Amino acid sequence: MKYGLMKLAAVILAATFILSISPSETFAQGGGGRLDQEISGTDDIISRAQSIMETCGNARGRELLKLALKFQDQAMSEMGQHPLMSYRYTRQARQRALEAIKACQQSDENENLVQRQLELTDDLISRLSESLATLNRPMAESIYNASRDQQRRAWEFYHNHQYRPALRLSRQAEKTLRRLAEFSGAGENVLGKLEQQLRQTEQIMERTGDLLLDCGNDEADKLFDQAQESLDRAQAAAIAGDLDKAENSLRQAQRLSNKVQDLCAGESSLERVLKQLQSEMEMASGPIRDSGNSRALRLFEEAGEYLSHARNACDKNDTEKCAANLKAAQLNLEKAKRLAGL
Secondary structure, three states: OOOOHHHHHHHHHHHHHEEEEEEHHHHHHHHHHHHHHHHHHHHHHHHHHHHEEEEEHHHHHHHHHHHHHHHHHHHOOOOOOOHHEEEEHHHHHHHHHHHHHHHHHHHHHHHHHHHHHHHHHHHHOOOOHHHHHHHHHHHHHHHHHHHHHHHHHHHHHHHOOEEEHHHHHHHHHHHHHHHHHHHHOHHHHHHHHHHHHHHHHHHHHHHHHHHHOOOOOOOOOOHHHHHHHHHHHHHHHHHHHHHHHHHHHHHHHHHHHHHHHHOOOOOHHHHHEEEEEEEHHHHHHHHHHHHOOOHHHHHHHHHHHHHHHHHHHHHHHHHHHHHHHHHHHHHHHHHHHHHHHO
């Protein structure tokens, strides 16, 4: 700021004291000469506000200053015939000019706060670029690039004096980048598991979509659309760095997909569901065994037994028993995957 805070405080205090005096008391003490002093004092404060506004750039401050000038012009025009009205106008002009100065002061404080936040996020982006080069994870790179784009937009808002959205975007980018920094070290396996879950769910959705073609069930169509929306949310959350939300959305997509399979698992499609479940178990076998979770492994093995019973029942055209064993195998596999962190 180009003026001292102490001097500004003194100006505001003096103005407040003057404005506290009623118009009748003012004119009783000095008449027309007193009015001249009031208008001159307001001119001084407006002049200060104009000088400050040259480097401030605060939109509200500029509007308040325009209003102050308007009131002061009215005070000047009423000075001869209506001195009391003139006094009231100059008092309003002075108040608006003081508010403009205060708005500018607050704007400078906000600008400094946003600038510090932007610099903090820039530093985080710079430090992460090197560690991500050794991580070699496509998802990590997507999250990093999305955060960097957020930061770029934050700077654009800042340069346009839009400090609130600039602060919000930069803080979001910082939060995401800090989570990414955790994953770039010991959390690398977290990203790897999530990438694997995304690929598995995409494959499940693709096979469920094929199953839906021969289903002809309206409810199944709606559930499949909901499952696709959940998968889309999971992908968006993963890119944004919200891995908890991504995992929850993936589980929701898988549950909805299973419901679609249940609705469409008629006599003509049981074999197709059986093959799909067999494929899912083959993909999950390695990660579940590598997890070291004994309960997950036991449930996975039980799912394999149910799947074998389902295959035997389907071969004998016992559709009711086949469907029941498929359902049990699906439930056990889902529980095993959750326990293994998949």
